[in-house]
Amino acid sequence: MSNPGAATERLSRLLAMVPYLVTRQGIPLAEAAREFGITEEELVKDLELLFVCGTPGHMPDDLIDAEWDDGHVYLRNADTIARPLRLGIDEALALIVGLRALSEVPGVHDRDALERTMAKLEAAAGDAALTSAQVSVEVEGEAEVLAAARLALADSRRLHLTYFVPTRDETTERDVDPMRVVLMDGRWYLEGWCHRAEAVRLFRLDRVEAVKVLEVDAEVPPEATERDLDLGLFVPSPGDQQVVLELDPAAHWIADYYPIDSVEDLPDGRLLVALRAADTRWLRTLVLRQAGAARVLEPDDLRRAVHERAGAALAAYA
Amino acid sequence: MSALKTERLLNLVICLLSTRQFLAKEQIRAAVPQYADCASDEAFDRMFERDKEEVREMGIPLETGSNSAWFEDEVGYRVDRAAYALPEVAFEPDELAVLSLASRVWQQATLAGPASRALLKLKATGVEPDDSAIAGVEPRVGTSEPAFAGLYAAVRDRRPVTFPYRAGRTGDVVDRRLEPWGIVSWHGRWYVVGHDRDRKATRVFRLSRVEGPVHAVGRPGEVVVPAGVDIRREVAVLAWDQPRGEATLYVRPGAGVCLRRRATRESPGKAPGDWDEVVVGFSDPESLAAEIAGYGPDVVAATPDTVRDAVVRRLTAVLTAAS
Numbered sequence: 001m002s003n004p005g006a007a008t009e010r011l012s013r014l015l016a017m018v019p020y021l022v023t024r025q026g027i028p029l030a031e032a033a034r035e036f037g038i039t040e041e042e043l044v045k046d047l048e049l050l051f052v053c054g055t056p057g058h059m060p061d062d063l064i065d066a067e068w069d070d071g072h073v074y075l076r077n078a079d080t081i082a083r084p085l086r087l088g089i090d091e092a093l094a095l096i097v098g099l100r101a102l103s104e105v106p107g108v109h110d111r112d113a114l115e116r117t118m119a120k121l122e123a124a125a126g127d128a129a130l131t132s133a134q135v136s137v138e139v140e141g142e143a144e145v146l147a148a149a150r151l152a153l154a155d156s157r158r159l160h161l162t163y164f165v166p167t168r169d170e171t172t173e174r175d176v177d178p179m180r181v182v183l184m185d186g187r188w189y190l191e192g193w194c195h196r197a198e199a200v201r202l203f204r205l206d207r208v209e210a211v212k213v214l215e216v217d218a219e220v221p222p223e224a225t226e227r228d229l230d231l232g233l234f235v236p237s238p239g240d241q242q243v244v245l246e247l248d249p250a251a252h253w254i255a256d257y258y259p260i261d262s263v264e265d266l267p268d269g270r271l272l273v274a275l276r277a278a279d280t281r282w283l284r285t286l287v288l289r290q291a292g293a294a295r296v297l298e299p300d301d302l303r304r305a306v307h308e309r310a311g312a313a314l315a316a317y318a
Numbered sequence: 319m320s321a322l323k324t325e326r327l328l329n330l331v332i333c334l335l336s337t338r339q340f341l342a343k344e345q346i347r348a349a350v351p352q353y354a355d356c357a358s359d360e361a362f363d364r365m366f367e368r369d370k371e372e373v374r375e376m377g378i379p380l381e382t383g384s385n386s387a388w389f390e391d392e393v394g395y396r397v398d399r400a401a402y403a404l405p406e407v408a409f410e411p412d413e414l415a416v417l418s419l420a421s422r423v424w425q426q427a428t429l430a431g432p433a434s435r436a437l438l439k440l441k442a443t444g445v446e447p448d449d450s451a452i453a454g455v456e457p458r459v460g461t462s463e464p465a466f467a468g469l470y471a472a473v474r475d476r477r478p479v480t481f482p483y484r485a486g487r488t489g490d491v492v493d494r495r496l497e498p499w500g501i502v503s504w505h506g507r508w509y510v511v512g513h514d515r516d517r518k519a520t521r522v523f524r525l526s527r528v529e530g531p532v533h534a535v536g537r538p539g540e541v542v543v544p545a546g547v548d549i550r551r552e553v554a555v556l557a558w559d560q561p562r563g564e565a566t567l568y569v570r571p572g573a574g575v576c577l578r579r580r581a582t583r584e585s586p587g588k589a590p591g592d593w594d595e596v597v598v599g600f601s602d603p604e605s606l607a608a609e610i611a612g613y614g615p616d617v618v619a620a621t622p623d624t625v626r627d628a629v630v631r632r633l634t635a636v637l638t639a640a641s
Contacts, residue, residue: 006320007320007323007324007327007372008327008372008373008375008376010320010321010324011324011327011328011331011376012376012435013435014324014328015328015331016435016438016439016442017438019439019442020438020439020441020442022442023442023443023444024444035438036438037434045321049321049324049325049328050328052325053325053328053329053332054329054332055332055333055336056333056336056348056349056350057349080332080335080336081331081332081335083402083403083404083442084403084404084438084439084440084442085376085377085378085402085403085404085439086377086401086402086403086404086405087404087436087439088376088377088432089377089474090429090432090474091432091433091435091436091439092436093429093432093474094421094424094429094430094432094433094436095417095420095421095433095436095437095440097423098419098420098421098422098423098424098433099416099417099420101420101423101457101459102416102419102420102423102457105455105457113412113413113415113416114416116410116413117409117413117416117417117420120407120409120413121407121417121440123405123407124404124405124407124440126405128377131473131474133500133549134473134474134499134500134501134543134549135470135473135500135501135502136500136501136502136503136549136550137423137457137459137502137503138502138503138504138505138550138553138554139457140505150455153455164575164576164579166575166576169572169573169574169575169576169613169616170572170575171575180455180456181455181456182455182456182457182458183456183457183458183459184458184460185459185460185506186459186503186504186505186506186507187506256462284614285612285613285614286612287636288611288612288613288614288633288636289608289609289611289612289632290608290636291608291611291631291632291635291636292632292635292636292638292639292640293639295639295640296640303640306636306640307637307640307641309614309615310611310614310633310636310637310640311637312614312615313611313613313614313615313618313629313633314630314633314634314637315615316568316615316618317618317626317629317630
């Protein structure tokens with residue numbers, strides 16, 4: 001067998017799938033597959049499996065009846081498992097802790113809906129909810145900037161930001177049409193259409209020095225799309241410059257933290273890492289911070305810039 | 319082949335759900351077609367014992383009992399329907415939207431799967447979420463630290479653990495023994511808090527510094543979380559690096575914005591060459607020195623010597639490595 005938990009994992013999915021499909025007769029295959037995070041082929045395999053299962057006797061009338069020929073799913077004769085299995089500890093905990101995190105977002109949200117939801121969820125979870133006190137996600141934020149961003153989102157208004165860009169060590173002024181506010185790795189970001197860059201940009205709220213909601217309607221262009229944040233915060237684009245770094249073990253975290261194109265093991269625990277960057281100034285800073293544990297191999301001007309700045313900085317201590 | 323096994327387990331669950339009577343093992347063997355393929359009684363017994371265990375581990379309330387008070391040794395099995403089914407809770411469309419946002423708090427990894435499955439179960443009433451209610455705000459938390467899965471399971475199951483841990487100051491990796499009470503994401507990092515068996519005191523560990531596998535060393539339920547313990551407060555108190563000193567820096571006008579933003583004092587033009595004098599608090603001289611080195615010639619560490627020396631050493635190392 002490939003994976004010892006594979007069969008029960010799939011059974012869990014099937015037991016959740018049946019009640020969902022039973023109440024949504026005729027749901028398109030593609031939509032159902034998306035809901036379950038599987039491909040249409042996998043969904044069809046699941047339906048084929050359900051089709052041969054049923055109550056003891058296993059005469060045709062006893063079996064679950066599944067149809068999907070016309071691209072829509074119909075599921076019948078599954079009364080025994082038409083109610084979902086109650087929430088497991090992990091399931092209850094994931095939602096309860098998630099809800100708590102939501103309700104702590106500073107100055108936001110429909111309290112009433114959150115409280116109603118939590119009460120019902122705890123009732124539905126029963127004992128499975130008990131462990132949830134042992135896991136906690138602390139959500140802090142720049143309350144003032146968050147509130148302005150929320151207001152602009154709700155009323156679809158343009159924002160003016162005074163924004164600090166650490167890679168250039170300078171403060172910039174820009175108008176942004178907000179798309180959403182996300183918390184990633186403990187930091188809040190505003191994603192929006194930046195009129196200065198004429199592109200979608202993510203702004204870290206703790207770097208916003210001042211914010212103003214303008215009396216102007218936001219106009220997010222149709223071509224603006226939200227970033228898929230599962231890929232991480234830094235998404236290189238094909239036009240970026242290629243950078244090659246050599247990393248000692250003390251700097252290996254760089255390979256985990258930033259999206260890299262390739263990594264190669266070298267002797268003595270060193271790594272050879274290739275990545276792309278539009279603006280290499282942040283890399284200059286990054287390498288200068290590593291006390292020699294990270295070295296630039298390419299491009300040459302970045303390698304020289306690191307060398308020159310380290311030399312110029314040392315001159316002040318001579 | 320796992321498809322066959324899934325089929326067998328599903329038929330077993332349906333069979334035990336559809337009965338009110340306790341079913342004897344032989345009745346189950348006859349009712350679930352996949353058991354017919356068993357070559358011997360022993361093979362069936364082994365398979366049935368394993369299946370029962372796995373079904374229970376999924377949270378399915380498989381009961382053992384007897385139908386007759388006179389023949390108690392005739393053990394049978396069934397699944398308690400009331401205990402099996404999710405209680406009937408009707409969520410409104412805006413509540414489902416809130417739940418779906420809550421489920422997306424978990425990115426990838428350990429808890430994302432359970433979160434989305436839970437959401438699907440709760441959506442089984444047929445109601446569709448109304449996403450307009452809370453659109454636009456998305457808190458998300460990653461669990462990319464390799465130690466998360468092991469420590470989360472230990473916290474959930476209340477089992478003591480050991481793990482190799484890298485100390486912040488010295489960099490030494492030492493095995494630690496912990497009775498974990500809780501796991502907390504704080505300022506974007508995961509921490510586990512609990513009773514340290516070696517130090518005999520409450521301790522907080524950063525998951526990113528766990529340098530190897532987490533091993534459970536006790537029975538589930540063995541860890542007792544003290545009443546009234548506030549795991550978030552423990553983490554906030556113990557993980558917070560209190561500033562241990564103040565450093566005076568010379569900063570080129572216009573540069574060092576990050577340093578200025580957290581400065582305790584800023585005196586424009588007071589440093590040599592009409593640069594600005596900026597005073598910042600720090601806890602770890604090495605990490606402040608790394609930050610200063612990152613600014614290159616735009617920031618100079620004046621005092622204390624620990625920071626100044628660390629900057630010089632780090633920059634010299636960069637220069638040597640780059641030559």
